[in-house]
Amino acid sequence: MKNKSLAIIIVCILVLTSCIPTNNIEELAIITARGVDRIEDNRVETVLNVARFDPQTQNIFATVSGTGNTVKGAREDAGNRLNYELKEGQIDVELYGNEAAKQGIFPYIGGLIRDARVSDTMKLVISNTTAKEILEFELEQGIAIGEYLADLIEIEVDEGALPSSTLQDFTRRGATIGQDAALTLIDIKEDKPSIVGMAVLQDDRYVLEISTHEGFLLNLFLNQIRNTPIELTLPLEPFQEYIEKIGTTERERDERETFSIQLTGEHGNSKTKVKNLEELKFQTDIYLDLEIAEISQPISIKDKKASDLLEKEMEKKIQQQFEELLKKTQEVNADPFGFGKIYRANKEDGRITPEEWREKYPNINVEFNVNVKLMHTGTVQ
Secondary structure, three states: OHHHHHHHHHHHHHHHHHHOOOOOHHHEEEEEEEEEEEOHHHOEEEEEEEEEOOOOOOOOEEEEEEEEOOHHHHHHHHHOOOOOEEEEEEEEEEEEOHHHHHHOOHHHHHHHHHOOOOOOOOEEEEEOOOHHHHHOOOOOOOOOHHHHHHHHHHHHHHHOOOOOOEHHHHHHHHOOOOOOOEEEEEEEEOOEEEEEEEEEEEOOEEEEEEOHHHHHHHHHHHOOEOOEEEEEEEEOHHHHHHEOOOOOOHHHHHHOOEEEEEEEEEEEEEEEEEEEOOOOEEEEEEEEEEEEEEEOOOEEOOOHHHHHHHHHHHHHHHHHHHHHHHHHHHHOOOOOOOHHHHHHHHOOOOOOOHHHHHHHHHHOEEEEEEEEEEOOOOEEO
């Protein structure tokens, strides 16, 4: 009986193994990045970056596009233009062109969520131009544009300079009433694709562009940061008595109104609470431990009064930046901070509809309290 059972198992293994389809890798084009654009007649154009392992080709990476009424139809059209079989690979980036993003990206996200082959860590990106212009950009031979963009984003996220914008992040925020998503924004800058900021979405529509620094502020609100580079521009007037006179003329000192300071955020986080539920009043406390890397003016901050003044001016600047960023998001009625989620958590019944929060968000009042602590001081030039 035991031998009979063993024989059945061996036969099953052989039969099942023979059912697995095989592919010759030289005949495949592996998709590594995908772009989606809206074109005339409300049709879809998809742009695919593919890797080919055909020894007859000089460059293993290529770009192909197709059009259709749906993304799937456009993909099939693109496949008809290749003499290779298209296969889904480890897709690093899904890129949405400006017009597609403004109309809404939910129709394209649904297919990704249902596809078991798609990784939750895929990066969702919005282009300030078309997806096609970005994905057809020619880099040095042997570099895939999808991998290049993914690496750019990964560096910024790892440093804490921008919040993560993966498929998993987007779907989690999309399922949360009272919080909108923000995705990495790409454009052609200095003759190459570059990160230019974040795209704030209202539900799934791109409604607001914010700068990379404002993306940092958003990340500081949402997450803890560590060892993050930060640059601020501060007024020079309060520091006149601490400016080293060596190497500068009096006229040069008088003409300068601001100075730049490069810092490292050794640690930073925020805490938000509701001060008055009925009056829609919130309080957000920001905590930052900073180390000075470079100052554009020879300012001596050995004196405690000077270092205290510097902390105070940085607190004022960052508070002002948070207030301006909040106002921008309220003007387009998109809440990437998630104040609606905090509001809902403090309600007795814990319920609020998306429509109710859209009515309330433009009228919320947030008191930002920024607490800066300089970890090391001295004369920095």
